[in-house]
Amino acid sequence: MTSSDTRKKVVEIVALVLERPVGLDEAVTRDNEPLWDSLRHIDILFAIESEFGVRFDERTAAEIQDVPQLVEAIKSARAE
Amino acid sequence: MNIAAPVSVIPAASDHAASLTNRLSWQEVLFVPRLDRLALLRLKANWQLDIFTLNVHRNHAFEPVARPLQSFLEFAGLETLPAIGDYDDALSFAGYRAADADLIWLDFTRYEGPGDNIAQWLSGRIQALGAAGARRIIIANWADGGGRGETFNAALGALAEKNPLLTVLDVAGIAADLGEGMWDARRTALAGTRLSDQGCLRSARALGALLATLLQQNIKAIAVDLDNSLYQGVLGEQGVDGVVLTDGHRAVQQKLVVLSEKGIFLVCVSRNEPEDVKALFAARADFPLQAKHFVDWRVSWGSKASAIRAAAEKLRIATNAFLFLDDNPGELMAVGHDAPDVQLMFAKTASQSVTALACYPRLWPLKTAATDLLRVADSRANEARERMTDTITDPRAYVAALDVALEVAAGREETVERLHDMSRKTNQFNIALRRFGVKDVMTYIGAPGRGVATVALKDKLSDSGIIAAVFVTRHGDEVVVDELCISCRAMGRHLEDLIVVSALEALAGGAKSIRFDYRRAPRNTPALEWLARFSGRPVEGEEGSVAMSWGPDKAEAILSQWPVAVCGI
Numbered sequence: 001m002t003s004s005d006t007r008k009k010v011v012e013i014v015a016l017v018l019e020r021p022v023g024l025d026e027a028v029t030r031d032n033e034p035l036w037d038s039l040r041h042i043d044i045l046f047a048i049e050s051e052f053g054v055r056f057d058e059r060t061a062a063e064i065q066d067v068p069q070l071v072e073a074i075k076s077a078r079a080e
Numbered sequence: 081m082n083i084a085a086p087v088s089v090i091p092a093a094s095d096h097a098a099s100l101t102n103r104l105s106w107q108e109v110l111f112v113p114r115l116d117r118l119a120l121l122r123l124k125a126n127w128q129l130d131i132f133t134l135n136v137h138r139n140h141a142f143e144p145v146a147r148p149l150q151s152f153l154e155f156a157g158l159e160t161l162p163a164i165g166d167y168d169d170a171l172s173f174a175g176y177r178a179a180d181a182d183l184i185w186l187d188f189t190r191y192e193g194p195g196d197n198i199a200q201w202l203s204g205r206i207q208a209l210g211a212a213g214a215r216r217i218i219i220a221n222w223a224d225g226g227g228r229g230e231t232f233n234a235a236l237g238a239l240a241e242k243n244p245l246l247t248v249l250d251v252a253g254i255a256a257d258l259g260e261g262m263w264d265a266r267r268t269a270l271a272g273t274r275l276s277d278q279g280c281l282r283s284a285r286a287l288g289a290l291l292a293t294l295l296q297q298n299i300k301a302i303a304v305d306l307d308n309s310l311y312q313g314v315l316g317e318q319g320v321d322g323v324v325l326t327d328g329h330r331a332v333q334q335k336l337v338v339l340s341e342k343g344i345f346l347v348c349v350s351r352n353e354p355e356d357v358k359a360l361f362a363a364r365a366d367f368p369l370q371a372k373h374f375v376d377w378r379v380s381w382g383s384k385a386s387a388i389r390a391a392a393e394k395l396r397i398a399t400n401a402f403l404f405l406d407d408n409p410g411e412l413m414a415v416g417h418d419a420p421d422v423q424l425m426f427a428k429t430a431s432q433s434v435t436a437l438a439c440y441p442r443l444w445p446l447k448t449a450a451t452d453l454l455r456v457a458d459s460r461a462n463e464a465r466e467r468m469t470d471t472i473t474d475p476r477a478y479v480a481a482l483d484v485a486l487e488v489a490a491g492r493e494e495t496v497e498r499l500h501d502m503s504r505k506t507n508q509f510n511i512a513l514r515r516f517g518v519k520d521v522m523t524y525i526g527a528p529g530r531g532v533a534t535v536a537l538k539d540k541l542s543d544s545g546i547i548a549a550v551f552v553t554r555h556g557d558e559v560v561v562d563e564l565c566i567s568c569r570a571m572g573r574h575l576e577d578l579i580v581v582s583a584l585e586a587l588a589g590g591a592k593s594i595r596f597d598y599r600r601a602p603r604n605t606p607a608l609e610w611l612a613r614f615s616g617r618p619v620e621g622e623e624g625s626v627a628m629s630w631g632p633d634k635a636e637a638i639l640s641q642w643p644v645a646v647c648g649i
Contacts, residue, residue: 013121042143042270050117
C-alpha cells in the first residue's frame with residue numbers, strides 16, 4: 001500500500017467516525033474539529049489499528065492530532 | 081476530493097429487495113468470530129428502525145461500545161441514542177429519568193471487599209433504580225474471573241432469578257472466550273476502560289442481542305435447510321453416505337439441538353425427495369441433529385415461503401416468529417420477498433452459522449421458562465388431538481377423552497415473567513391488547529383491588545404449562561377484566577369458557593358483575609368472537625367494554641357442564 005493509499009484509507013476512517021465527509025487534503029485536526037473528541041479518537045485508533053494490523057504505543061496514541069500524524073504513526077508502527 | 085462518511089458496502093436503496101440484500105450482507109460482518117470495527121462503521125441500514133430509550137449508569141467508558149452497538153441494534157430493527165451518565169461508582173442515579181431499559185456498566189475491580197458484599201450493595205442500588213421507575217435493568221457482570229468475581233457473579237445470577245426486572249449481560253462469558261484478548265492495558269488511560277477493541281465489540285454484540293430479546297417478540301421456530309447448511313454436499317447427488325459432516329457443520333447441528341431443547345421449534349424445509357431425507361436421518365447416527373428434534377417436515381420442490389407459512393399455521397405461531405436458515409442467498413431472497421416478516425439467516429459458511437446461531441437477536445430466551453420446555457412436546461401432541469377432533473364431534477366427549485386438568489394460581493410472583501410474555505406475545509386470543517410490561521404485571525400482584533391469575537393446562541397427551549392469564553381490577557361489586565390472554569396452543573380445544581371461568585372463580589369472589597374491556601386488532605378476532613358469545617352482548621367498534629351479571633351459581637353452572645378437573649381455585 002502506497003503512502004497515498006494509506007492516507008486515503010485513514011481519511012475514510014476519520015470520515016466514518018466523524019460521520020461527515022472529509023476532504024482528502026482537508027486539514028482536519030482534533031483542535032479544529034469539535035466532533036473529534038477524546039471518545040471518537042478512540043474509535044479512530046481502534047479502527048485504524050484493526051484495518052492496518054498495527055499497534056500504537058500509549059504515548060503515540062495520545063499525542064496524535066491529525067491525519068498526517070496518523071499516517072506517520074502507521075508508517076512507524078509498521079517499521080518496528 | 082471529498083470522502084463521504086457513509087461509505088456503505090451496499091449501495092443505498094429504499095426498495096425491499098435492496099434492503100433484503102443489505103441485511104444478508106450485514107451478516108458477514110456481524111456474525112464472524114473476530115469482529116471488525118471499521119466494517120461495522122461502514123454498515124448503513126436502509127430499513128425501518130424503531131426508536132427506544134436506554135440509560136447507561138457507569139464507572140468506566142461505555143462509548144467504545146456504544147458506536148458498534150448501533151449496528152447490532154439496527155440489524156434487529158432498533159435504534160437508540162443512549163443517555164450515558166457521568167462516571168459514578170456510587171450509582172446515585174441523580175436526576176434519573178425512566179427509559180425503556182437501564183444498563184449498569186461497571187468495572188467491579190474498582191470496588192473493595194468480598195464479592196458477595198459488593199453484590200449485596202448492588203442489590204440495594206437495583207432496588208432503588210426499580211423504585212425510581214426503571215422498566216428493565218441490565219447489569220454487565222464481573223468480567224475478570226478470580227474468586228471475588230466468581231462469588232459476585234453467582235450472587236448476581238441468584239438476584240436476577242428472583243427479580244424479573246433484572247437481566248445479566250454475561251461479559252464474563254465473553255472474557256472467558258477471548259482470554260487476554262479481552263483487555264488492553266495500554267489503552268486504559270486513553271479509552272477510559274480496560275476493555276480491548278474486541279472486548280468492546282463482543283460486548284456490543286451481546287448487548288444488542290439481549291436488548292432485542294427484551295424489547296421485541298422472541299423467535300419461536302427455525303426453518304432449516306439441509307444441503308450445505310447442515311452438512312457439506314447435496315443429498316440428491318451424493319447420497320446418504322456421501323454428504324459430509326464437517327466439524328463446522330457438527331457445531332451448527334449441536335447449536336440447533338440446544339435451541340430445540342430450549343423450546344425452539346425446528347422445521348425441516350428442504351428441496352429434496354422426502355424418501356431421501358427420511359433415509360438420511362435414519363442412516364446418519366453421527367448427526368447430532370436427529371429426526372426427533374424436528375417438529376415438522378416440509379420436504380418438497382415447492383416454494384419455501386409456502387412451506388414456512390404452512391408450518392407456522394400448523395404450529396399456531398406467526399410467521400414473524402420464524403427464522404429461516406439457508407446457505408443459498410437466492411432461496412433467502414425468495415422467502416424474504418414472499419414472506420417479508422420471516423427473519424433470514426445466511427448460512428454462508430458453517431462458522432458464520434455457528435456464530436449467528438449464538439448471537440442472532442431475539443433467538444435466545446433470557447430465561448428458559450418451564451413453559452418453553454413444554455412447547456415442543458405440546459406441539460407434537462396437537463397432531464394427535466387434531467386426529468381426535470376428526471373422530472369425536474361432541475366437545476364434551478372430546479375433552480373427557482383427553483382427561484383434561486386445569487390448575488389455577490392467583491398472584492404468584494414466580495409467574496411474573498410468564499405473565500409478561502403472555503401479555504406481550506399473545507395476538508389471537510388477547511382481548512384488550514394492553515401489552516403489560518414487567519412492572520405493570522407486578523402491580524397486579526398483591527396490590528389492593530387488583531388481581532391476576534394464571535391457568536395451567538394438561539391432558540393425557542402432554543403438559544401445556546401456563547396457557548392463560550387474566551388481569552382484573554375490582555370496583556365494588558364489579559370486577560373489570562383488564563386483560564385476558566390465552567395461548568394459541570390451548571385454542572381449538574373447546575376450553576375457553578372453562579379457562580376463563582376458572583380464573584374468575586379465583587379472582588372475582590363476591591362480585592355481582594364482570595366487565596370485559598376490549599380492543600379490536602387485526603388478529604384478535606377469535607378472542608372478540610368468543611367474548612360476544614360468552615357475554616351474550618355485541619362486541620362492536622374498535623374498543624369498548626361489555627358487562628355481564630356474575631355470581632357463584634353462574635360460575636358453577638358453567639364449570640359443572642365440563643368433565644374437567646380444576647384445582648387451585
